Amino acid sequence: MSRQELLSPEGLRIDGRRANELRRTVCKQSVLGKADGSAYYEQGNTKVLAAVYGPREPRIKSAASFDRATIRVEFNVAPFSTSERRKRNRGDKRILEIASAIKQTFEAAIISTVFPRSQIDIYLHLLQDDGGNAQACINATTLALIDAGIPMTDYICACSAGFIDETPVLDLNQVEEASFETPDLTIAIMPRSGKVTLLQMESRLQVDRLEDTMALASEGCKQIHTIMDEVVRENTQDLVTKYGD
Amino acid sequence: MVREVEPSLNEKTFLLQALHQGLRLDGRSPVERRELEAEVNPQDLGVVTVRLGQTKVTASVSCEIVRPFPDRPTEGLLVIASEFGTMASPAFDGQRSDEEVFIARHVDKTLRRSRCIDLEGLCIVAGEKVWSIRVDLHFLDHDGSLLDAACFAAISALTHFRRPDVSVIGEEVTVHSIEERNPVPLGIHHYPICITFAFFELREATLNNTSGGEGGSGGAATAADPTAEVIQQLCVVDPTLLEEQACKGRMSVSINSHHEICAISKAGGMPLDHDLIIECSKHALKMARPLITKAKSFATSATAKKATK
Amino acid sequence: MVKQQVVLPGEVVPMPDASQAKLLRLGPGLLQTDKDIHAVQAGLVTNNPVGNAWWISNSKKRYIPAAGEPVVGTVTGRSAEYYRIDIGSAYPAQLPVLAFEGATKRNRPNLAIGTVVYGYLASASRGMEPEMSCVNAKTGEADGYGELKGGFITKCSISLCQRLLDPRTPILALLAARLPLDVAIGLNGRVWVASKTIRGTILAGNAITNSEFLSPKQCETMVDQLCTTMKL
Numbered sequence: 001m002s003r004q005e006l007l008s009p010e011g012l013r014i015d016g017r018r019a020n021e022l023r024r025t026v027c028k029q030s031v032l033g034k035a036d037g038s039a040y041y042e043q044g045n046t047k048v049l050a051a052v053y054g055p056r057e058p059r060i061k062s063a064a065s066f067d068r069a070t071i072r073v074e075f076n077v078a079p080f081s082t083s084e085r086r087k088r089n090r091g092d093k094r095i096l097e098i099a100s101a102i103k104q105t106f107e108a109a110i111i112s113t114v115f116p117r118s119q120i121d122i123y124l125h126l127l128q129d130d131g132g133n134a135q136a137c138i139n140a141t142t143l144a145l146i147d148a149g150i151p152m153t154d155y156i157c158a159c160s161a162g163f164i165d166e167t168p169v170l171d172l173n174q175v176e177e178a179s180f181e182t183p184d185l186t187i188a189i190m191p192r193s194g195k196v197t198l199l200q201m202e203s204r205l206q207v208d209r210l211e212d213t214m215a216l217a218s219e220g221c222k223q224i225h226t227i228m229d230e231v232v233r234e235n236t237q238d239l240v241t242k243y244g245d
Numbered sequence: 246m247v248r249e250v251e252p253s254l255n256e257k258t259f260l261l262q263a264l265h266q267g268l269r270l271d272g273r274s275p276v277e278r279r280e281l282e283a284e285v286n287p288q289d290l291g292v293v294t295v296r297l298g299q300t301k302v303t304a305s306v307s308c309e310i311v312r313p314f315p316d317r318p319t320e321g322l323l324v325i326a327s328e329f330g331t332m333a334s335p336a337f338d339g340q341r342s343d344e345e346v347f348i349a350r351h352v353d354k355t356l357r358r359s360r361c362i363d364l365e366g367l368c369i370v371a372g373e374k375v376w377s378i379r380v381d382l383h384f385l386d387h388d389g390s391l392l393d394a395a396c397f398a399a400i401s402a403l404t405h406f407r408r409p410d411v412s413v414i415g416e417e418v419t420v421h422s423i424e425e426r427n428p429v430p431l432g433i434h435h436y437p438i439c440i441t442f443a444f445f446e447l448r449e450a451t452l453n454n455t456s457g458g459e460g461g462s463g464g465a466a467t468a469a470d471p472t473a474e475v476i477q478q479l480c481v482v483d484p485t486l487l488e489e490q491a492c493k494g495r496m497s498v499s500i501n502s503h504h505e506i507c508a509i510s511k512a513g514g515m516p517l518d519h520d521l522i523i524e525c526s527k528h529a530l531k532m533a534r535p536l537i538t539k540a541k542s543f544a545t546s547a548t549a550k551k552a553t554k
Numbered sequence: 555m556v557k558q559q560v561v562l563p564g565e566v567v568p569m570p571d572a573s574q575a576k577l578l579r580l581g582p583g584l585l586q587t588d589k590d591i592h593a594v595q596a597g598l599v600t601n602n603p604v605g606n607a608w609w610i611s612n613s614k615k616r617y618i619p620a621a622g623e624p625v626v627g628t629v630t631g632r633s634a635e636y637y638r639i640d641i642g643s644a645y646p647a648q649l650p651v652l653a654f655e656g657a658t659k660r661n662r663p664n665l666a667i668g669t670v671v672y673g674y675l676a677s678a679s680r681g682m683e684p685e686m687s688c689v690n691a692k693t694g695e696a697d698g699y700g701e702l703k704g705g706f707i708t709k710c711s712i713s714l715c716q717r718l719l720d721p722r723t724p725i726l727a728l729l730a731a732r733l734p735l736d737v738a739i740g741l742n743g744r745v746w747v748a749s750k751t752i753r754g755t756i757l758a759g760n761a762i763t764n765s766e767f768l769s770p771k772q773c774e775t776m777v778d779q780l781c782t783t784m785k786l
Contacts, residue, residue, distance in 0.1 A: 066631070066667055097350040100343040104513025108494075180360060185509075195516030199496070201509040202358045207530060210506060211523050218519070250640050253628040254668035255746075259706045263752045270706075270756055272783060 006176055007164045013176070015044070019169045020216060022159070022223055023132075027139075027231040029147040035123075037148020041140035044173060045130035050140035052148040054120035064119070068112040073122045075099040075137065081129040098134050099124075102141060105188055105198045111151040120150060131174035132160050134186045134200065139224060146232055155228065156197055158188035159220030161213050163205055168216045187217040191225040194218065257491040261447055264479050269488075271298075275481040278440075278532055281394070283401055285543065290428065291406030293543070295398040298485060299388035304398035305381050306406040310420070313368070313375040321367025322377040323357050325349070325399070327384070334387035334486075348392050351510045352382065355396050355437045355499040359507035362403060363432030369411055369418055376408060378431065389485040392497050396439035397536060403431055405543040435501040436540050437508075438533040442525050443484035443492035444515045447477040478515070480525065482532065496522070498529040502537045561593040561610065569608070576606055582618070583610025613711045613766075617642045617742035619678035624699075625686065626707065626740030629669045637665060639673075641742045645683045649673060653687040655696035663701065670702045670746060672738045702738055705748030708759040714766045715741050725765040728777045729758050757784045 007013055017023070023044030032038035035051035042048075058064040075098050079087045088095060102122070110120065122144070124137050138158035145152060162172045162182045169176070177184050183205035188198035196214075205213065260270065267275060279298040286292060291306030313320060327349045329337040336342060356362070367376035380399050384391060407428030410421045481488060489495065494514020499507040506526060511517070561567055569578060569591060580586060583595035593599070597612030617625075619641070627639035627647060636648040649671065654663050665671065671688060678684040688699040717723045718739050729735055733754045738746040747758040757780050764780075765773050 093346055093349055093353070096346045100346050101512040104343065106513070108513050108516060180358075183506075190516055193516065195518055196511070196522060197513060197516045199509050199511040199522065201506060202354050204359050204501075204503075204505040204507055207500070207504050207506055207526055210526055211519070214519055214522070250628065250630065251668070253670045253707065254666065255670045255702065255705055256707055257668075259704070259752070259755065263756065266752055268752055268756060270759070272756070272760070 006179060006182065007167060007169070011167075013164075013169065015173060017171075019164075019167045020219070022171050022220055023173070025224060025227050027143055027228055029143050029231065029235050035144075035148075037144045037146070037150070039140050039143030039147055041136055041143060043132050043136045043139070043171070045128055046132050046136045047126075047128040048133075048136040048140040049125040049127060050137070050144040051123045051125075052120065052141075052144040052150065053123075054148070054150070055115040055118035056121070058117070058119035064117045067116050069110070069115040069118045069120050071103050071107055071110065071112065071120045071122065073099045073103040073106075073124070073141075075102070075124045075126070077126045077129065077133075081126050098137060101134065101198060101200065102137055105138060105156060106141060106145070106152075108197050109152045109154060109156050109190065110145065111153060114151060129174065131172050131177040132186075134158065134198075135160050135171075135188070138188050138198070139228065143228060143232070147235075154190040154192050155225055156188050157191055157221040157225040157228065158186060158198065159217050159224055160184060160186045161217035161220065163209060163213055168209070168213045170216050170220045183213070185213050185217055187214060187221065189218055189221045191222055252487055252490050256487065260487065260491050261445060264445055264481070265447055265477065269481065271485065275479065276528065278393075278483040279390075279485075281397060281536065281539070283397070283539070283543075285401075285405060291402050293398050293402040293405060295394045295401070297388075297390055297394040297397075297483070299386055300390055300394050301384075301386040302391065302394040302398045303383045303385060304395070304402035305383070306378060306402045307381070308376050308378050308406075308408045310369065310374050311377040312373060313371075318372040319368045319375075320364040321375040323362055323364065324377060324379045325353050325356060325382070326379065327352065327382040327395070329384050332386075333384040333391075337384070337387075344391075347510065347512060348395060351392055351439070351497055351499070351508060352395055352399060354508035354510075355439055356380070356399055356403075359435075359437055359499070359501075359505075361400065361433060361435050361437055361501075361507075363434060366432040369413060370416075374418060378403070378406075378408070387486060389487075389489045390441050390483045393439050393441050393483060396437065396499060397540065400433075400436055400438070401540045401543045404433060404436075404540055406431060430544060435503055435505070435507075436537045437499045437501045438536045438540070439497055439499040439508075440529040440532050441483060441495060441497045442529075443481050443488050444494040444496070444517065445479045445481070445491070446493045446515055447479060478517075478521075480521070482528070496525060498526050500526070500529050500533045502534070504530065559599045560597070561599055562596050563594050565593050566590045567593050567599055567608075579605055579607040581607055581609025582620075583612070584608060611713050611716070613713050615709075615711050615743055617712060619643045619645075619647070619675055619684040619742075621675050621678045623741040624672065624674045624739065625742040626670065626672050626702070626738055626744040626746050627686065627742070629665050629667050629671065631667065632665075637671075639671060639686055641684070641686075641740070642744065643684065643742065647675065647684045647686040649686040649688065653689050654700060655689050655694065657689075665701060670705075670707065671700065672702050672740065672746065673699045698738075702746050702748075705736065705746050706755050706759055708745050708747065708763050709743055710745060710763055710766065712741065712743050714762075715739055715743060715745060718745065718762070724770045725762060725773050725777075728773060729761055732777065732781060733758070753784050757781065 026042035028040040031040045037052040039050045055069050077088045135158035142156050160172050162169050183203040185201045282296045284294045294303045329345045410426040410429050412419050496511035585592050585594050595610045597610040600611045601608045625641045627641040630640045631638035639647045639649050641647050673686045673688040676685045676687040690697045734750050736748040749755045
């Protein structure tokens with residue numbers, strides 16, 4: 001494994017960013033016609049498309065819950081998303097894990113007791129993979145759910161952070177993630193309260209460094225929240241103006 | 246598809262009321278772990294059965310010679326396979342449930358991603374032959390904290406395991422049987438231990454619902470009403486099955502003796518404050534220490550038994 | 555009282571009063587073939603001289619519904635006419651919405667899903683779902699059946715529940731002497747306990763589960779130990 005210098009002595013990373021810089025973020029809503037809600041999200045070179053259907057009739061009646069809506073998440077990684085074309089196995093645990101993590105994260109935010117015995121389906125498609133898949137998926141899902149008008153108590157914004165050469169770094173790209181020595185921490189917060197809904201960490205990190213890394217990732221989440229909020233307000237304002245006349 | 250029945254409202258409410266008073270149903274305090282017992286058979290190197298209360302998990306380690314990955318020619322492989330059967334619980338019925346994926350991935354991160362085994366030491370002939378170490382986890386009985394039991398079983402089994410000795414002369418590779426030469430232990434960099442926490446939310450109405458409430462409508466309001474006031478957030482260590490079913494969120498922290506966190510998994514559930522998470526990880530370190538010592542002791546137990554053979 | 559005899563499946567069980575032409579009632583675990591009576595389960599041959607009932611008692615956990623037995627169940631669903639109750643058997647039981655004391659079409663109890671109820675099985679034929687009731691059909695009174703509020707449920711083996719109903723089993727008397735206790739024993743392997751304090755309920759639940767294989771003397775020691783640990 002080639003040991004590239006992930007953080008140069010001047011403090012620049014391999015894509016030219018500083019340690020606490022976020023990658024370029026692009027958000028779009030209502031990109032699909034058929035879905036009740038959809039969104040397109042870009043974080044640097046990672047691109048995700050999210051579609052939300054629901055609340056609708058559950059496919060398996062027995063799986064329906066009597067007092068709340070069940071949430072189903074399907075996460076697909078496109079074979080052309082990585083530099084080498086590779087078809088992913090459907091039962092790939094990594095993919096299932098991200099889908100399951102997203103499902104459980106949003107179960108906490110969606111007010112599902114309003115739609116008992118129904119199902120909300122979230123479909124995610126990873127179009128280009130440059131690290132930060134989980135965070136991009138969560139952000140895309142938030143935008144799609146807002147677009148679908150599904151009631152939520154707050155946004156859920158996610159960001160990743162790591163630790164390279166004694167410095168916490170924000171928003172890891174794929175090269176940084178793939179390095180075994182770099183701890184990879186993904187955190188999802190509800191921006192208004194600042195509380196953590198999702199926390200996943202891989203590789204080794206000193207206990208006393210956890211606080212700083214988490215704080216940096218939360219900062220990143222807040223920055224992403226500002227960007228997302230702007231886009232949502234703009235779109236909503238747009239709609240309101242169109243309805244107005 | 247067999248359905249696991251959810252615990253009744255009475256049980257969930259009672260659990261929360263007891264927790265409010267700092268009591269758990271088996272008499273433990275909220276920060277106490279259950280007694281962890283591990284059984285080893287000296288004849289079977291690398292097989293450890295762990296009992297954590299009623300939870301029972303077996304880990305067995307085996308090895309074989311394979312080709313290495315082309316981009317990592319000098320490294321051996323570590324494969325972790327988990328078997329979830331209906332034996333452990335009616336909920337594991339063959340369909341990949343969230344619980345199974347969560348456990349399998351967390352064990353993978355704890356052991357493989359954190360590089361606890363010396364993989365370079367498993368190389369025989371660079372680019373051609375390396376050892377592939379396989380850890381099979383069998384979940385036999387589910388009474389909560391499957392992850393804690395599984396991680397401990399896995400790392401103990403890896404410590405206990407001995408692989409056949411190999412000698413390489415030029416191009417020729419000879420694998421020595423156990424009778425010829427003593428088998429060799431695996432190189433272990435560090436010992437990760439997993440501690441699971443469960444979080445509960447206490448609402449005003451739950452506390453008042455001891456025996457009153459008109460019919461069942463009072464009960465429905467306490468369980469599902471998200472607007473009832475939350476007065477307390479509680480945390481317990483090493484939850485039992487009932488506590489896991491009644492909790493609002495879970496977090497598993499894997500930590501080793503070098504004060505390093507190897508993995509954290511908290512998927513959804515109750516939103517937590519940063520401080521609570523930091524506190525939990527510090528607490529996990531304290532709880533992990535005696536377990537790490539116990540896991541390390543498996544190395545000597547294997548050699549001791551070999552001496553008497 | 556017949557000497558305690560352990561039998562295995564397939565063994566012929568000799569009946570002491572077989573010669574006399576008395577009516578023998580065979581319960582679970584015994585099967586009549588032509589003129590012999592075989593055991594089909596492993597366990598102790600037990601009999602109740604009243605009604606000359608014979609059966610095999612063993613320590614199994616899964617409940618097979620039988621009419622007339624009291625059960626503790628959880629509400630899992632509701633339709634217009636019935637509540638669906640989980641009693642731990644192969645089929646959920648059906649509890650008619652009006653089978654409660656004082657229930658009429660206008661005034662009926664509204665049970666939430668997850669509520670615990672104590673009732674008895676009015677009918678349990680093989681091909682149908684067992685039917686439960688929380689009211690005495692003849693008198694119209696509850697007789698202690700109905701919704702159970704608060705408390706906690708412990709799961710134990712069927713035979714322990716049967717023994718708990720027998721006044722000769724010491725554990726309940728021992729507990730009652732130490733703390734105020736409400737108990738509902740279901741023959742489906744579930745016992746509901748409630749005491750005034752949470753500590754009391756935890757103590758009672760644990761004591762009942764522990765007492766299964768202890769002698770009366772050991773029961774006393776165990777209850778004493780638990781009381782000291784729980785500071786009661």
